[in-house]
Amino acid sequence: MKSNKFNLPDNNGFFGEFGGKFVPETLMYALEELENTYNELKDREDFQKEFYSDLSNFVGRPSPLYFAERLSNHYGSGSIWLKREDLNHTGAHKINNTVGQILLAKHMGKKRIIAETGAGQHGVATATVAARLGLECHIYMGAEDVKRQSLNVYRIKLLGAEVHAVDSGTATLKDALNEALRDWVTNVDDTYYIIGSVTGPHPYPMIVRDFNSVVGQELIHQSKDSFNSMPDAIVACVGGGSNAMGIFYPFIDIPETRLIGVEAGGNGISTGEHAAPLNDGTPGVLHGARSYLMQDESGQIMDTKSVSAGLDYPGVGPEHSWLKDIGRAEYVAVNDDEALKAFHEVTELEGIMPALETAHAFAYLGPLMKELPDTANVVVNVSGRGDKDINTVAEIDGIKF
Amino acid sequence: MNRLTTTLNNLKDNNQKALVAYLVAGDPDLDSTLDLMHLFVESGVDIIEIGVPFTDPIAEGPTIQKAHDRALKNNISLKMIFDLVVEFRKINDQTPIVLMGYLNTFISHIDLVESTSIIDSILVVDIPGELSLKDYGITNPNINTISLISPTTTDNRVELIAKNSTGFIYYVNLRGVTGSSNLNIDEIKNNIQKIKKHSDLPTLAGFGIKSANDAKMLAECSDGVIIGSSIVEMINESSNSKEFARIGEYLKEIKQAIS
Numbered sequence: 001m002k003s004n005k006f007n008l009p010d011n012n013g014f015f016g017e018f019g020g021k022f023v024p025e026t027l028m029y030a031l032e033e034l035e036n037t038y039n040e041l042k043d044r045e046d047f048q049k050e051f052y053s054d055l056s057n058f059v060g061r062p063s064p065l066y067f068a069e070r071l072s073n074h075y076g077s078g079s080i081w082l083k084r085e086d087l088n089h090t091g092a093h094k095i096n097n098t099v100g101q102i103l104l105a106k107h108m109g110k111k112r113i114i115a116e117t118g119a120g121q122h123g124v125a126t127a128t129v130a131a132r133l134g135l136e137c138h139i140y141m142g143a144e145d146v147k148r149q150s151l152n153v154y155r156i157k158l159l160g161a162e163v164h165a166v167d168s169g170t171a172t173l174k175d176a177l178n179e180a181l182r183d184w185v186t187n188v189d190d191t192y193y194i195i196g197s198v199t200g201p202h203p204y205p206m207i208v209r210d211f212n213s214v215v216g217q218e219l220i221h222q223s224k225d226s227f228n229s230m231p232d233a234i235v236a237c238v239g240g241g242s243n244a245m246g247i248f249y250p251f252i253d254i255p256e257t258r259l260i261g262v263e264a265g266g267n268g269i270s271t272g273e274h275a276a277p278l279n280d281g282t283p284g285v286l287h288g289a290r291s292y293l294m295q296d297e298s299g300q301i302m303d304t305k306s307v308s309a310g311l312d313y314p315g316v317g318p319e320h321s322w323l324k325d326i327g328r329a330e331y332v333a334v335n336d337d338e339a340l341k342a343f344h345e346v347t348e349l350e351g352i353m354p355a356l357e358t359a360h361a362f363a364y365l366g367p368l369m370k371e372l373p374d375t376a377n378v379v380v381n382v383s384g385r386g387d388k389d390i391n392t393v394a395e396i397d398g399i400k401f
Numbered sequence: 402m403n404r405l406t407t408t409l410n411n412l413k414d415n416n417q418k419a420l421v422a423y424l425v426a427g428d429p430d431l432d433s434t435l436d437l438m439h440l441f442v443e444s445g446v447d448i449i450e451i452g453v454p455f456t457d458p459i460a461e462g463p464t465i466q467k468a469h470d471r472a473l474k475n476n477i478s479l480k481m482i483f484d485l486v487v488e489f490r491k492i493n494d495q496t497p498i499v500l501m502g503y504l505n506t507f508i509s510h511i512d513l514v515e516s517t518s519i520i521d522s523i524l525v526v527d528i529p530g531e532l533s534l535k536d537y538g539i540t541n542p543n544i545n546t547i548s549l550i551s552p553t554t555t556d557n558r559v560e561l562i563a564k565n566s567t568g569f570i571y572y573v574n575l576r577g578v579t580g581s582s583n584l585n586i587d588e589i590k591n592n593i594q595k596i597k598k599h600s601d602l603p604t605l606a607g608f609g610i611k612s613a614n615d616a617k618m619l620a621e622c623s624d625g626v627i628i629g630s631s632i633v634e635m636i637n638e639s640s641n642s643k644e645f646a647r648i649g650e651y652l653k654e655i656k657q658a659i660s
């Protein structure tokens with residue numbers, strides 16, 4: 001996998017002061033085993049061949065770079081391009097990571113797969129690759145998310161995986177992650193944990209980034225072919241940060257491209273009811289890594305609020321915290337109502353229904369296109385499609401089926 | 402020498418095994434926690450381990466998770482736990498107190514931790530054992546580093562961790578969270594013997610110990626036992642009546658079994 005001059009994390013899994021391995025001792029050997037396996041395989045020709053072959057034949061890569069003509073006209077200046085991760089098999093970027101990690105699991109001889117999921121997209125993507133290899137699969141999902149993403153819950157079950165609804169804490173993504181970690185501690189010998197974002201202890205943030213960075217690598221070529229230069233800006237939503245990291249990473253040492261991550265502003269940053277740790281959080285340790293967090297002054301993790309289950313998480317991948325602190329990427333927030341408006345707008349103008357997570361990235365085009373010149377090329381990472389969110393949107397619009 | 406080392410040395414000199422009892426501060430309320438701490442000592446407990454509630458306790462099973470949730474409903478903070486120990490110390494200045502919790506709560510209150518002389522050790526569940534509290538800015542000489550070693554710890558890590566520990570070594574009996582019940586005595590025996598090759602510190606066994614018989618078997622291959630979930634369960638069952646005497650009886654029975 002291509003690396004660039006920002007060759008992080010270091011040997012201890014740190015991106016500057018962020019990252020690391022803050023886990024119970026029982027998991028240390030499993031993380032070491034994973035790291036050794038990954039380091040041994042990642043540059044091996046047969047592994048690369050298998051990974052890229054699966055990406056093209058099973059996932060359907062490369063995903064197109066599509067010119068959004070009506071959306072561009074709508075904003076009146078600049079050109080808006082869409083990196084179509086929504087067209088991947090299972091409908092989101094999440095499959096890039098699970099296709100890669102299941103190869104690691106296979107190589108390590110693990111018989112049992114576990115994962116956490118928020119919006120259910122990572123649960124679907126994990127259940128999909130597990131089904132393909134005939135492996136036992138357990139998906140942990142907050143009870144709250146089981147309700148709002150019922151379509152994906154059913155998809156996961158159809159794929160033969162078991163869904164465990166998690167009631168503890170806030171019954172959302174962070175609690176699903178807690179429960180997946182507890183499962184892993186208990187069944188560590190035969191179980192592979194496929195984390196769904198660039199979060200968790202080292203080496204996960206690195207592995208998930210590397211598998212997703214195929215998105216950014218394709219974009220470099222597609223940009224040359226489509227508009228003969230590098231993008232002026234790339235916009236991606238940030239929950240844990242995997243779709244953003246995947247498209248940002250190959251551009252870190254291309255300084256002319258602005259990297260903009262959009263967090264979930266919920267009811268508004270000033271209300272405190274949001275899920276935007278990079279905008280309104282402080283560094284702390286959660287789920288195995290040091291990163292920006294939403295926490296109170298006692299170090300307790302705060303409840304989050306977002307209309308989008310996939311962004312409803314109080315932490316963020318450590319590499320984003322680092323990119324923020326060194327000033328290489330910008331992080332903004334978009335509120336629920338703005339994201340919902342963008343959801344409808346993109347659906348009506350382009351015939352593309354984005355996931356509510358992705359709608360956050362679209363919603364930032366308003367302010368962004370105003371400040372850019374007419375010649376600007378802006379790429380939005382369309383992290384996923386919106387079918388899974390139809391129930392949520394209908395409910396907000398007061399429609400009953 | 403602090404209370405922890407003194408207590409462990411005395412036990413060793415008298416050929417006794419240590420009994421460590423765990424509860425979560427503020428479950429069901431701080432007054433009960435104080436009463437329970439004194440009851441523990443009256444019932445033969447040598448070391449008290451106080452769980453510091455955290456919103457995301459990844460190493461805990463359902464019993465202790467729920468206790469953390471109940472304590473958090475009472476808004477228990479580390480500051481309140483230090484105040485609780487001040488009260489306890491007015492009557493008892495000997496029994497060592499270990500705080501067990503998660504890194505984020507301790508680093509949020511580094512000033513409290515750095516200046517204390519009433520707490521004897523901090524056991525952080527989510528820091529890798531080859532690092533010590535110093536690596537996280539906790540340099541207070543009164544505070545021992547208790548490290549965890551588990552069934553999956555590789556031999557070279559056992560050596561590193563043993564070198565870094567100061568109070569005692571906490572051997573995690575099983576692959577799993579607190580409150581699980583799949584003790585494999587042969588594996589535990591073997592692993593504790595391995596630890597002993599690298600360290601003279603006492604090695605105590607915790608996780609999964611429920612009955613007096615469990616405690617007896619484990620005390621035979623270690624320097625003491627740590628009991629958590631079954632006490633927390635009993636505390637919960639008595640949380641309305643505040644009749645905790647049964648817990649005292651239980652602890653006496655355990656103490657008897659390991660003596």
Ligand SMILES: Cc1ncc(COP(=O)(O)O)c(C=O)c1O
Pocket residue numbers: 092093118119120121122196197198237238239240241242243244309310311355357358383384385
């Ligand atoms: C379509 C889509 N986009 C984005 C996300 C957020 O995750 P990440 O920030 O890791 O890309 C999710 C998570 O469920 C998702 O389903």
